[in-house]
Structures are given as C-alpha cells and as structure tokens.
Amino acid sequence: MAKRAKNKKGGFKGLLLILLLAVLAVAWLAWRHYTVFIAQPMHALRDGQQVSVGKGSALPQLLRKLRVAGVEQGFDLEWQVLARQLGAAGKLQVGDYALKNGMTPSELLRNIRDGKVVSYRFTLIDGWNIRDLRKALARAEPMKHTIDAMSDAQLMAALGHAGQHPEGRFLPETYQYNVGGSDIDVLKQAHAAMDKALAAAWSSRAQDLPLKTPEEALILASIVEKESGVADDRPKVAGVFLRRLGKGMRLETDPTVIYGMGAAYAGNVRKKDLQTDTPYNTYLRAGLPPTPISMPGKAALQAVTHPDGGDALYFVASGDGSGRSLFASTYEAHQANVRAYLARYRAGLAKGPLTGTSTAADESDPATSPAPAPAGAGKP
DSSP: OHHHHHHHHHHHHHHHHHHHHHHHHHHHHHHHHHHHHHTOOOTTOOTTEEEEEOTTOOHHHHHHHHHHTTOOOSOHHHHHHHHHHHTOTTOOOSEEEEEOTTOOHHHHHHHHHHTOOOEEEEEOOTTOOHHHHHHHHHHOSSOBOOOTTOOHHHHHHHTTOTTOOOTTOSOOSEEEEETTOBHHHHHHHHHHHHHHHHHHHHHTOOTTOSOOSHHHHHHHHHHHHHHOOSGGGHHHHHHHHHHHHHTTOOOOBHHHHHHHHGGGOOSOOOHHHHTSOOTTOTTTSOSOOSSOSSOOOHHHHHHHHSOOOSOOOEEEEOOBSSOOEEEESSHHHHHHHHHHHHHHHHTTOOBSOOOBBSOOOOTTOGGGSOOOOSTTTTOO
C-alpha cells in the first residue's frame, strides 16, 4: 500500500516535471520567435509607403494600418510587448511615418515613439513676388491651407506684422513642415529668416552707403535680385544702383516698372508703359520705389550692403546667353552696349531680354522691351 502511494507520488512529480519542461520549451520558443521578430526586416514594404498616426490613436489602430500596408511580421501580442519594452505604449506621436523596405519593427516603433515624422519641403524661389509665393503655397501638399481667402493685409496681421507690406519679407530658402503644418507656419519661418538675414547684412554693411535704413537695403536688394541671375554680377549691379542713388540719378530699371504695371504686364514693356506714372516707375520717379518688388535672397542682400567699387553708372544684358551684363561709366559707352545688344536681337542672336539701366536705345524696336527714356533720363 505504501509502495503504491510512493509510486503514485513519484508519477505525479514526473508529470509536473514534464509539464514544467513543456512550459519552458514553449516559453523558449516564444522568446526566440520574439527576438527574431523585433529585428526581422520587413521586406513586404515599398519605399515611399507611409503610416499615419492620428490624434488619440492606440497600438491596435496602428497595427491594423500596418497589416493593411502589408506588414505580416509578429503576433499582435509581440507588437504590444515590444511597444512596452521600448516605452512606446501609450506614447505614439501624431504624424506621418515612413515605411521603408527592410526596416525592423523595433526601428519603426522607435521612430513613432520619438516623433520622427516624415517632413515635407516647400521651396521659396529667389525673385518671386508675393503673388508667386501665394500661388505656390496654394498648390503645396499636404500643407494645410489657411490664407487663401485672406487679403495681403489680413495675412500680415495673422503673422503678427499688421501694417507691413508683404513684398520682400520672406527669405527664399527651403522650409520643412510636418503633416498638419500650415501655410502660416511656413510663412512665419520665412519671415523670421528674412529678418535675421537682413539684420546680418545691415549690421556688417560697408561704410558711406546712400541707404538710410535696412528697409531701403531690402528694397534695393529686391531690384538687384530681378536684374541679375549671375552671382558675381550682383555686387556690380548693386554698385551701379548705389552710385546712381548717390548722384541723384533715377534708377531707370524695368523690373520696377513691370511691378507697378501689375496684371497689365503682358510680357513687354513699351514706351507708353515707361511714360505712365506709378509709384514704381523709376524712369519717372527719383529714388527707391515705396516697397520691395520681389523676395531677394541672401546673395542680393549681401550685394547691396557690400557692393563692388568702380565708376560704372549703367549696365545692360550682354545677350550672349551667359546671363551677364555689360557695364559702362558713360552714357555714350552704355548706348553703344545697348546698340550691340539690339544688333544681336535683330540678327536673331540675342539670348535673354534687354535688361539694365536706361536701356532705351532705338525707338523703332518697341518690342525689345524698353523705349526711349524721358529727356535727360540716365544722364548725371
């Protein structure tokens, strides 16, 4: 009897041992599966895929989106354990996240925990005006659009700069924004960047410039931006304009006339346009126009605050396709440069528009852009 009880007790212990070994084996297999899972590349993904985490989203919603995207790795429980292990459970950051072929579950959850969202870029191009900028913002996706119905005055008020003219106030650069980011967010970045760049250029400006304020430097930089697309020409163009200002000469530059024409500009500046008075017609009005005419880049800001020396008072496009200008210190030499351009134009060899100062040379070519300047214009 005692022997039978002893055998029964021994059999029970053996069964417990077998069950324990089975549990340990299952646990070991589960752990091994888990360790493989957390570091296993997710090859079903395609570069360019994204997963969105909305406000209030929890791990189950994220997992459903991942399954739809083609992620097959891991049991839901394994994802939950990994999220707890990484401290991501309950800390999913809102945003769009990149799903890259070959990334691991651990990498993905770390990105979501740390808020490493996909960022989008908006590039503001040198020389754009405010109309160009607003059109580009309206086309940008997935940007949140909030300014479409605002006037320029309302826009500047929304940015915290009520009463300020928007032209020239946004620095041409590439700006980043995240999902949910708005056009106002981008404009705030660009406005602050322009303030910083203008302050830096003004504080280091050359001595004895005929510019009284940073605002005047910004206006002139916006003109230089439109008049030159070649980097080493900008300080030369700026030097011409600054010398003309210093001598009391009118700037006589087409981009200001074009800006003043607004929607009436159809591609050509004709004699009647040069003789039509607007606040921006620098053929008729002395000094700088009342506001910038474009968004100048850092190079243009530096050009007007650190201009080249010399005695040139005129410049005109070379027309050879290089984008460079020809500079002259006398009106006669300048007119010879203009006539050379027009000869190339008539021969079909001129490349690029006739730009520069006092570019009126021949009344018989109204379509070349400039027509004769008013009497005495361009002469010191």
